[in-house]
Amino acid sequence: MGTGIISRRVYLSSFSWNTLGFSVAANILLPWKSHFGQLLTRTVHQEVNVIESKTPETDDQAVLYVHWPYCAKRCTYCNFNKYVSESVDHERMAQCLETETRTLLKLSGVKQINSIFFGGGTPSLALPSTIERVINTVRDKVTFKPGSEVTLEANPTKLETERLRDFKTVGVNRVSIGVQALNQNHLNLLGREHTVEQSISCVKKAGALFPGRVSVDVIFGRPKQTLEDWRIELHRVLSFCDDHISLYQLTLEAGTPLYRWVKEKQCELPDSDTMADLYSEAIQILGDHGFERYEVSNFARNGAQCSHNWAYWRGMQYIGVGPGAHGRFSIQDGGGPREARIQTPLPDTWMTEVENRGHGTRKSEPLSNQQRLEEMVILGLRTIEGIPSSRWNRLSRNQDLISVFGNSEKVRNMVENNLLYLDESGLRASSHGLMVLDSIIPHLLNVLEKNITVK
Numbered sequence: 133m134g135t136g137i138i139s140r141r142v143y144l145s146s147f148s149w150n151t152l153g154f155s156v157a158a159n160i161l162l163p164w165k166s167h168f169g170q171l172l173t174r175t176v177h178q179e180v181n182v183i184e185s186k187t188p189e190t191d192d193q194a195v196l197y198v199h200w201p202y203c204a205k206r207c208t209y210c211n212f213n214k215y216v217s218e219s220v221d222h223e224r225m226a227q228c229l230e231t232e233t234r235t236l237l238k239l240s241g242v243k244q245i246n247s248i249f250f251g252g253g254t255p256s257l258a259l260p261s262t263i264e265r266v267i268n269t270v271r272d273k274v275t276f277k278p279g280s281e282v283t284l285e286a287n288p289t290k291l292e293t294e295r296l297r298d299f300k301t302v303g304v305n306r307v308s309i310g311v312q313a314l315n316q317n318h319l320n321l322l323g324r325e326h327t328v329e330q331s332i333s334c335v336k337k338a339g340a341l342f343p344g345r346v347s348v349d350v351i352f353g354r355p356k357q358t359l360e361d362w363r364i365e366l367h368r369v370l371s372f373c374d375d376h377i378s379l380y381q382l383t384l385e386a387g388t389p390l391y392r393w394v395k396e397k398q399c400e401l402p403d404s405d406t407m408a409d410l411y412s413e414a415i416q417i418l419g420d421h422g423f424e425r426y427e428v429s430n431f432a433r434n435g436a437q438c439s440h441n442w443a444y445w446r447g448m449q450y451i452g453v454g455p456g457a458h459g460r461f462s463i464q465d466g467g468g469p470r471e472a473r474i475q476t477p478l479p480d481t482w483m484t485e486v487e488n489r490g491h492g493t494r495k496s497e498p499l500s501n502q503q504r505l506e507e508m509v510i511l512g513l514r515t516i517e518g519i520p521s522s523r524w525n526r527l528s529r530n531q532d533l534i535s536v537f538g539n540s541e542k543v544r545n546m547v548e549n550n551l552l553y554l555d556e557s558g559l560r561a562s563s564h565g566l567m568v569l570d571s572i573i574p575h576l577l578n579v580l581e582k583n584i585t586v587k
């Protein structure tokens with residue numbers, strides 16, 4: 133993506149991993165499996181269990197995303213902003229991350245950072261001292277309350293497992309481990325650097341160091357994956373995992389080897405019905421083990437939801453530091469409009485820019501209220517919380533959710549078919565609606581575009 137602004141085209145055709153600069157944003161591209169029936173209105177809003185908001189929605193505060201752009205090897209499916217380099221200049225990177233963190237904190241005028249997420253690339257290949265320097269920069273400049281969430285994405289190689297303790301010592305208190313598969317052939321096809329055994333040992337070690345704060349990433353919808361294999365695999369994951377699991381549907385990204393292999397028919401992804409079955413089965417099995425799906429791809433038990441990602445889904449401010457990082461924040465003490473911002477992707481160019489002018493912002497553009505409402509629909513609806521009216525009304529003072537969506541025949545059909553709940557308290561997808569969100573969202577965006585008066 134060459135822009136920090138999300139364009140309609142981009143998120144409808146490929147709501148992709150890095151469209152929003154998120155480190156975790158699975159796409160579930162499931163087809164309609166239902167048929168809309170009679171037009172009727174309904175107002176049902178069930179109780180949902182969501183994380184208590186630790187991050188009030190104010191422009192005095194934000195969360196911080198830090199991008200480490202290097203990987204040991206390129207996975208065959210990944211088109212994130214990542215580079216393989218023989219000679220990473222760790223000292224220069226650390227200095228530039230510190231500098232850009234300082235600059236963007238100042239520019240945003242935020243008084244408090246609520247969480248930090250080190251994503252990548254592979255940030256577990258960064259030096260622990262680099263991670264520490266970024267955390268300390270935040271502590272020096274703004275309030276960063278003790279115990280605030282600091283997540284590090286880690287690949288489960290032997291080397292990185294051995295460094296987990298050092299990351300803990302410097303302030304990391306949550307890790308997200310890229311397990312991806314417990315089938316060695318699949319790991320090889322995906323181009324992963326670790327073995328199944330290394331993944332298991334890494335997660336176990338992380339569980340001992342960060343009890344209740346370890347997440348595992350697993351990819352489903354792999355070539356030749358069957359429902360029966362998936363069941364066995366999920367039970368195995370459950371036998372050693374901690375309290376958080378992210379399940380990502382394998383997305384074919386143009387330009388990757390996997391994309392080419394599929395186009396050349398050297399391998400084949402499961403069809404969309406099988407994808408839907410794999411996903412449903414996972415919800416069932418994880419649910420049986422106490423995991424609640426709190427977002428399309430994220431499951432937690434014992435209160436282990438990721439508070440950093442909640443900030444994205446709730447449309448709160450985030451500052452993105454590092455090559456290719458995305459941000460959404462207003463400048464100067466919350467006085468200006470919210471801006472979409474993207475940092476220069478190439479690490480060397482980014483470092484030069486940071487050294488010359490304190491930051492490597494490639495592009496920043498003000499977001500209109502309509503764009504912010506669109507993002508609210510796209511992101512908020514991915515969660516079990518949906519879009520509470522209070523949040524919507526802050527941006528759309530004169531048109532509440534019902535006046536925007538309630539008169540649309542399509543939306544009313546979706547409500548009648550138990551895909552959506554719309555009432556005075558808000559708009560959200562039902563459990564079945566979350567399964568087919570990719571088909572629902574375009575309709576909602578069309579209705580929004582037609583009916584919204586404040587641009």
Ligand SMILES: C[S@@+](CC[C@H](N)C(=O)[O-])C[C@H]1O[C@@H](n2cnc3c(N)ncnc32)[C@H](O)[C@@H]1O
Nearest residue numbers: 209210212252253254285310349380381382383
């Ligand atoms: C970009 S990685 C960064 C963290 C770390 N390097 C890793 O591989 O786990 C974050 C997550 O995105 C997933 N991911 C990247 N591209 C994907 C794709 N095309 N389809 C599904 N998941 C993808 C990765 O597998 C990983 O779980």
Ligand code: SF4
Nearest residue numbers: 203206207210252253
């Ligand atoms: S290690 Fe992670 S970021 Fe790097 S190529 Fe693989 S999936 Fe992408």
